[in-house]
Structures are given as structure tokens and as C-alpha cells.
Amino acid sequence: xxxxxxxxxxxxxxxxxxxxxxxxxxxxxxxxxxxxxxxxxxxxxxxxxxxxxxxxxxxxxxxxxxxxxxxxxxxxxxxxxxxxxxxxxxxxxxxxxxxxxxxxxxxxxxxxxxxxxxxxxxxxxxxxxxxxxxxxxxxxxxxxxxxx
Numbered sequence: 727x728x729x730x731x732x733x734x735x736x737x738x739x740x741x742x743x744x745x746x747x748x749x750x751x752x753x754x755x756x757x758x759x760x761x762x763x764x765x766x767x768x769x770x771x772x773x774x775x776x777x778x779x780x781x782x783x784x785x786x787x788x789x790x791x792x793x794x795x796x797x798x799x800x801x802x803x804x805x806x807x808x809x810x811x812x813x814x815x816x817x818x819x820x821x822x823x824x825x826x827x828x829x830x831x832x833x834x835x836x837x838x839x840x841x842x843x844x845x846x847x848x849x850x851x852x853x854x855x856x857x858x859x860x861x862x863x864x865x866x867x868x869x870x871x872x873x874x
């Protein structure tokens with residue numbers, strides 16, 4: 727027992743133990759949960775912009791921002807020339823992986839994915855594509871749904 731404790735102390739002292747870098751999927755899920763926590767509280771997403779912690783980017787190069795009016799609150803992310811990692815299908819798969827309890831709406835005529843939770847609605851839209859002149863334009867919006 728003493729030998730194991732000495733070996734563990736030696737490993738820690740040598741600095742060979744490194745913190746595991748979280749995957750982009752784990753980061754996405756953690757950031758999405760931060761956004762959903764604010765939606766469940768009061769929907770004032772400006773808190774995420776003012777927080778000491780970096781605002782959730784949800785994989786978008788230029789980040790996201792709070793928007794809305796006095797009645798509706800949104801956390802909105804968008805990107806032009808969006809890579810495959812932030813396509814509608816890739817983001818929808820990540821949302822499904824992070825939030826299996828989210829109810830996905832049936833596909834409509836547009837290239838959108840909509841997920842509903844008790845306090846929020848996640849809407850992912852995509853126009854254009856990798857071969858289009860303007861590229862792929864993707865938008866992900868989390869809308870806070872006030873309690874009835």
C-alpha cells in the first residue's frame with residue numbers, strides 16, 4: 727500500500743500527469759447546457775455576455791450574442807462560409823447527442839431542425855452549401871420559452 731502511494735506521488739511530482747483536453751463535442755454540450763440553464767432561469771441571455779466566463783460559442787467562429795426584445799429572448803449564433811462541422815446536420819446530431827430528451831420536430835420544406843425542451847426551443851437553419859457562391863450559411867438560435 728505504501729509503495730503505491732509513493733509511486734503515485736512520484737508520478738504527480740514528475741508532471742507527467744496531464745489534464746485531458748475535452749473534445750469539441752464535450753465543449754459543445756457544456757456550452758449548450760449553460761445557455762439552456764439561463765433559458766430555464768429567466769431567459770436573459772445578456773448574462774452570458776457579461777459573465778466572467780467566456781460566452782458560449784457553440785462551435786461558431788465568430789461566437790454568439792444575446793438578442794430579442796422585452797418579451798422574447800434569444801441566444802443567436804450564425805456563420806457564413808460555415809464548415810461541415812457547423813452544418814445543420816452536424817449541429818442537429820450534436821444537439822441530439824447532448825440532449826436526448828429534446829423533442830425534434832418533423833422535417834418541413836425548409837432545411838431547418840427544431841428541438842423543443844420545457845424552457846427552450848433550439849432552431850438550426852442552413853441556406854446555401856459548400857458549392858454555393860456565398861457558401862453555407864448556418865444559424866443556431868436558442869429561444870427562451872417563459873413558464874406558463
